[in-house]
Amino acid sequence: MITDLFEEIYAKILEYDTIIIHRHVRPDPDALGSQLGLKALITKKFPEKKVYAVGTDVENLSFMGTMDQVENEAYENALVIITDTANRPRIDDKRYTKGKFLIKIDHHPDEDIYGDISLVNTQASSCSEIIADLAISLDARLPMNAEAARLFYGGIIGDTGRFLYPATTSKTMRIVSELMEYDFSASEMGQMMNTNSKKIANLSGYVLQNIEVNDLGVAHVILTQEALEQFGADDSDTAPVVPLPGTIEGIVCWGIFVEQATGGFRCRLRSKGPVINEVAKRHGGGGHPLASGANAADIAEIEEIIREFDELVVAWQK
Ligand SMILES: [Mn+2]
Structure with a gap:
């Protein structure tokens, strides 16, 4: 109890x-x-x-x-x-x-x-x-x-x-x-x-402009070090932009992939239905059923995560 x-x-x-x-x-x-x-x-x-x-x-x-x-x-x-x-x-x-x-x-x-x-x-x-x-x-x-x-x-x-x-x-x-x-x-x-700083507002604009969505409603944005630098932002500024894809019609689950100065990507993963924390666990992370974090070594691993999201959405739709 x-x-x-x-x-x-x-x-x-x-x-x-x-x-x-x-x-x-x-x-x-x-x-x-x-x-x-x-x-x-x-x-x-x-x-x-x-x-x-x-x-x-x-x-x-x-x-x-x-x-x-x-x-x-x-x-x-x-x-x-x-x-x-x-x-x-x-x-x-x-x-x-x-x-x-x-x-x-x-x-x-x-x-x-x-x-x-x-x-x-x-x-x-x-x-x-x-x-x-x-x-x-x-x-x-x-x-x-x-x-x-x-x-x-x-x-x-x-x-x-x-x-x-x-x-x-x-x-x-x-x-x-x-x-x-x-x-x-x-x-x-x-x-x-x-309330966000101007920097976060600009970064939000970038995220919304650069979001890629497939037919299943799986979306992703890659924030490279170069993109972050453009706004004077770093990894710690990315939290406020994570919910943004969820405000767009048709998007079911998504990832914001933040390139780290030390190499690799921090993966901020979210979902409106399919349970995603098992995917996060397979990629060195974990978290809640609908909100998880993981790590990807390179772009190939990001693509793998997106493929796994696709499978989850297909199963969830049935
Ligand atoms: Mn908490």
Whole structure:
């Protein structure tokens, strides 16, 4: 039972004086929302505890919050909690192994089982939803507050594409309704997440202009280093353009293939129906059924992924 895990996690939060919260590399709003929201919950209720959020700061998401600098010694008697991170290699800041007790809280398929306690709920829209659910369920023992609500709301709208993707459930909406009772501006958070730099706008134009779609509705765009340089963009700027092909009529699944400075391509794969994470796994990645990531060594491997997508669409149409 998930509520039993909530109790176990709460007992550990009570037990430890130092709590260090990690999330995945290249964080998205849900990674930051779940991490910083959890920190906000614990800090408010237990001001005497030392609670840290660690990892690399992301400039364009600075409205969600910033990271703490933590000395190695702090890990000695620490509870370490990892949010939104399915696989250990993706955890930002490798010192997570140095703590005394490890908890995983996540909503991705549980491929890499880790942690002394593992709370994985793949039915949840986002990790932020899970932690908001935990706080609501623990009620006065770990009360929700305005800052945590703001962060969880940001995480949920990030991972659901503002309630567009099928992972959005009635439970998501019940939790969002609860969060909106607190004193933060949901529309301001929505606006922040919907605002892109001129650079991203130009890159979006490039993606829409250069998208290739076949008869099956499988689409792809290759973003070479040269193309990125043209806009002064790099790999970290590509997240906002990933949903764009899904806004075009007839496109069922797609990949944005981002050439890496070190060679090879990062594959950002999305679908509106066919389950694509098995394809991602075959190409050194993984993720959600409809939103995955992978790696391709060269153009030939990109073509292979597209062929595998074609097969999925044919099977899905039947
Ligand atoms: Mn997430």
